[in-house]
Each structure stands twice: as structure tokens, then as C-alpha cells.
Amino acid sequence: MTVVALVGTQWGDEGKGKITDVLASQADVVVRYQGGNNAGHTVVVGETTYKLHLIPSGILSSGTTCIIGNGVVVDPQVLCSELETLSRGGISTDNLYVSERAHVIMPYHRVLDQLEEAQRPWKIGTTGRGIGPAYVDKYRRIGIRMLDLTSPERLEKALDQVLAFHNPLLQKVYGHPGFSKSELLEEYLEYGRKLAPRLADTSLMIHRARQQGLNILLEGAQGTLLDIDHGTYPFVTSSNPTAGGAAPGAGLGPNQIDKVIGVVKAYTTRVGEGPFPAELHDATGQLIRERGREYGTTTGRPRRCGWFDAVLVRYAARVNGLTGLAVTLLDVLDVLEEIKVCVAYEYRGQRLEHFPTDLDVLRECTPVYATLPGWQQDLSGVKSYEDLPPQARGYLEFIAEQVGCRVQIVSVGPRRDQTVFLEPVLAP
Ligand code: GDP
Numbered sequence: 001m002t003v004v005a006l007v008g009t010q011w012g013d014e015g016k017g018k019i020t021d022v023l024a025s026q027a028d029v030v031v032r033y034q035g036g037n038n039a040g041h042t043v044v045v046g047e048t049t050y051k052l053h054l055i056p057s058g059i060l061s062s063g064t065t066c067i068i069g070n071g072v073v074v075d076p077q078v079l080c081s082e083l084e085t086l087s088r089g090g091i092s093t094d095n096l097y098v099s100e101r102a103h104v105i106m107p108y109h110r111v112l113d114q115l116e117e118a119q120r121p122w123k124i125g126t127t128g129r130g131i132g133p134a135y136v137d138k139y140r141r142i143g144i145r146m147l148d149l150t151s152p153e154r155l156e157k158a159l160d161q162v163l164a165f166h167n168p169l170l171q172k173v174y175g176h177p178g179f180s181k182s183e184l185l186e187e188y189l190e191y192g193r194k195l196a197p198r199l200a201d202t203s204l205m206i207h208r209a210r211q212q213g214l215n216i217l218l219e220g221a222q223g224t225l226l227d228i229d230h231g232t233y234p235f236v237t238s239s240n241p242t243a244g245g246a247a248p249g250a251g252l253g254p255n256q257i258d259k260v261i262g263v264v265k266a267y268t269t270r271v272g273e274g275p276f277p278a279e280l281h282d283a284t285g286q287l288i289r290e291r292g293r294e295y296g297t298t299t300g301r302p303r304r305c306g307w308f309d310a311v312l313v314r315y316a317a318r319v320n321g322l323t324g325l326a327v328t329l330l331d332v333l334d335v336l337e338e339i340k341v342c343v344a345y346e347y348r349g350q351r352l353e354h355f356p357t358d359l360d361v362l363r364e365c366t367p368v369y370a371t372l373p374g375w376q377q378d379l380s381g382v383k384s385y386e387d388l389p390p391q392a393r394g395y396l397e398f399i400a401e402q403v404g405c406r407v408q409i410v411s412v413g414p415r416r417d418q419t420v421f422l423e424p425v426l427a428p
């Protein structure tokens with residue numbers, strides 16, 4: 001039995017969905033523990049590309065139990081449509097369970113997300129899916145939980161409370177008409193009826209799976225630098241994607257997580273606003289964007305691209321307690337003659353080895369680069385570590401040394417068979 005947390009080490013979109021899908025064939029249970037449908041996890045199976053926002057990427061492996069944990073914020077409308085899309089594609093969703101404790105994203109959260117973003121003089125570049133406002137209501141203790149959708153009396157009481165807070169705010173501050181209790185009650189009780197058979201005490205399910213000696217994979221969304229505590233605040237999301245968030249978000253004890261795998265791109269990308277020291281504004285940045293198809297899964301926005309930033313991933317190794325790395329999209333770098341890695345920052349003549357807290361400092365940091373030779377070969381068909389050209393192995397070894405963490409998985413393409421295991425992650 002092994003419990004593995006799989007986390008994003010950069011600004012999201014590291015290929016967590018692909019790696020989760022690959023590991024899911026050896027996992028009995030896959031759990032999402034935070035975030036919501038701000039996530040976009042692309043998984044390619046055969047000729048079909050799946051874009052999952054809320055449902056764990058383990059759903060594409062038959063027989064794997066999938067859980068949306070209590071730490072996730074669930075938009076029931078999105079969940080129902082994602083379930084329908086999968087069913088239409090012949091994917092069974094019978095094994096999907098949702099925590100009755102998970103908080104619900106309501107229409108006023110989506111509206112507030114967009115109004116707040118429009119009103120802010122500086123932009124976060126949120127996905128506009130209502131994630132932040134839903135988490136704020138959770139912490140304000142006026143949130144609606146999945147369980148509430150199954151009881152007309154409880155939902156009505158909860159709506160009375162929350163609308164008494166939000167309607168005056170929407171009307172007086174934003175000139176929005178506000179929301180009708182009766183309409184929300186009708187629509188959300190219907191979701192409750194549809195989803196009731198899937199609601200469960202998912203912490204208990206995970207506990208039982210552990211007792212049976214099953215393998216459990218905790219699938220993170222977003223990434224370390226988007227973490228509300230450890231990310232580039234305020235240009236962050238509203239949850240803890242870092243491994244520490246996996247325990248409360250799934251309902252496990254922290255000592256029950258055996259391994260923490262950091263999924264890391266062979267370069268760096270970011271969607272949305274905020275400083276990004278190793279960003280490339282030149283033809284190489286454009287080349288990486290095109291070769292890596294770096295356009296957002298959720299919003300379609302072009303992703304900002306740059307060189308691998310070892311300062312940032314070293315920081316991720318520390319705040320997540322990483323036990324191994326899964327390096328993805330290595331093939332994107334195939335055509336480059338030389339590859340740079342940011343090994344430190346320079347700030348006003350000073351060399352910084354550690355990621356700074358102060359964004360004003362980060363904005364002024366310039367990368368100190370090491371230059372490595374490229375391999376200029378197609379890696380997409382590589383099946384073993386030994387098959388990799390020496391320059392590619394050299395690149396991976398350099399990254400491992402810089403970050404202080406072993407590389408356990410290398411991904412050379414979006415498909416399942418384009419994955420090289422250096423070490424087993426989930427014991428058979
Ligand atoms: P996630 O949010 O972390 O799951 O990542 P996304 O799905 O948003 O973005 C990763 C993208 O890279 C997806 O389109 C994947 O299909 C693709 N991908 C994953 N691994 C590889 C790889 O090794 N090589 C290439 N070329 N594409 C990959």
C-alpha cells in the first residue's frame with residue numbers, strides 16, 4: 001500500500017493530468033484534494049484527447065475509484081456536464097464519488113469573480129470560474145456544502161443566510177440585480193437529486209482503502225507558485241496545491257502520505273499575471289509555445305513561456321517535501337541547439353539562491369543562466385532512460401542536482417506510452 005501525492009511544482013499545467021493517468025493504472029483510488037474547475041488536465045488516450053476540469057484524471061482507467069475530496073470547490077453544473085461528456089464518450093463514471101463536505105460554487109461566486117477582477121486596478125487574471133469567492137465563503141462560514149443540496153430545508157436556510165450577505169453587496173456596490181432564492185433553490189436541489197448517489201464520507205472511503213492495503217494517488221491541481229501561502233501572492237489561486245494541502249483536502253493524516261512526486265515541465269510556463277523571471281519574450285519563447293501547444297486548457301489563453309527555473313523548483317522541493325520528480329514535455333526542447341537553466345537570480349548585484357518572498361524583489365531579479373548543449377533529436381519514441389541521448393540525460397541530471405531531488409519519471413509526449421520510468425512510484 002502506498003499513498004502518493006502528485007503536485008505541480010511551477011505555475012500549473014505541468015502535465016499532472018497525464019502523469020496521474022499513467023500512474024492510475026497502478027492506483028486503486030485517485031483523489032482530487034483542492035481547487036475546482038479552474039484546473040484543466042489534458043489526458044490523451046489513444047486517439048482521444050480528454051480535458052478534465054473537476055473529475056480526477058484516474059477516471060480514464062477502468063476500475064479505479066475516483067474521489068472529489070472535501071477540499072475541492074465543486075460547481076455542480078460543471079460536474080454534471082463533465083459526467084455527461086465522459087458517459088457520451090463511453091467512459092464509465094460509476095466509480096466517481098464526491099465528498100459531502102466539499103463546498104459548492106454557486107452562480108454568485110462566478111459573477112463575483114468576474115466583477116472583482118474587472119474592478120481591481122491590477123489584474124490577477126483569474127479563470128473567472130468563481131473559485132476565489134467560493135473559498136472566501138467557506139472561510140466566512142456561509143458556504144454551501146454538497147450535503148446541503150440534498151435537503152430542501154437546509155438549502156433554503158443556507159441560501160437565506162448567504163443571499164442576505166451577497167445580494168446587497170452585488171446590488172449596492174456592483175449595480176447587479178442579485179440572485180433569487182427560489183430559482184437557486186430549484187436548480188440546486190435538482191443537482192442534489194442527480195448527485196446524491198455519489199455523495200459520500202470520502203475520508204472514510206480513503207481510510208478503508210488504506211486498511212485494505214490499496215494504492216492511493218492524490219492528484220493536485222494548479223501548482224506550488226499558485227499556492228495561497230507559498231505562491232507569488234497575490235497572483236495565486238485560493239487553495240493549497242502544495243502537498244501539505246493534500247491531507248486536509250482528502251481527509252487523511254499528513255503522516256499517511258508516503259511519497260510526494262513533483263510534476264515539473266522541462267521549461268517554465270505561466271498563465272495569468274504576475275512576475276516570471278525566466279520568461280522569454282523572443283523567438284525561443286514562441287517556439288516553446290508552439291511546440292508545447294502552450295494554450296490554456298480552461299481559458300484558451302496563450303501561456304507565457306520561459307527557461308527552466310531551478311530557483312523556483314528548488315523552492316517547490318522544499319515547501320512540498322518532494323521525494324521525486326516527474327519531468328514532462330522534455331520532447332518540446334528537441335530542436336534546440338542550446339538550453340538554458342536559471343540556477344540563481346541576480347538582484348541589485350547580489351546573487352540569490354532562494355526564491356524571494358517580496359514580489360518587488362522578484363520583479364527586479366534577472367536570471368543567472370547555465371547553458372547546456374541540446375540533443376537535437378526526436379525523443380518522442382524513447383522508451384527507456386538508456387535510449388535518451390547523453391545530452392538529454394545530462395540535462396535531467398543537471399536539473400536533479402540543482403533541485404536536490406531525484407528524477408523518477410520522464411515524459412516525452414502526451415500519450416501514455418511516451419513515459420519513461422526510472423524508478424517505480426507506486427509499488428505493484
Ligand atoms: P496539467 O494541468 O498539469 O494537467 O497540464 P495541462 O494538461 O494543462 O497541460 C499539459 C499539456 O501538455 C497537455 O496538453 C498534455 O497533453 C501535454 N503533455 C503532457 N506531457 C507531455 C509531454 O511529455 N510532451 C508533450 N509534447 N506534451 C505533453
Ligand code: IMO
Binds near residue numbers: 013014039272273
Ligand atoms: P491546472 O490544474 C494554470 C491561475 C489563473 C490565475 C490564478 C488565479 O490546470 O494546472 P483562479 O481562477 O484560480 O482564482 O485564478 O491562477 N490558474 C492556473 N494556471 N493552471 C491551472 O490549473 C490554474 N488554475 C488557476 O490563470 O493566474
Ligand code: MG
Binds near residue numbers: 041
Ligand atoms: Mg492545466
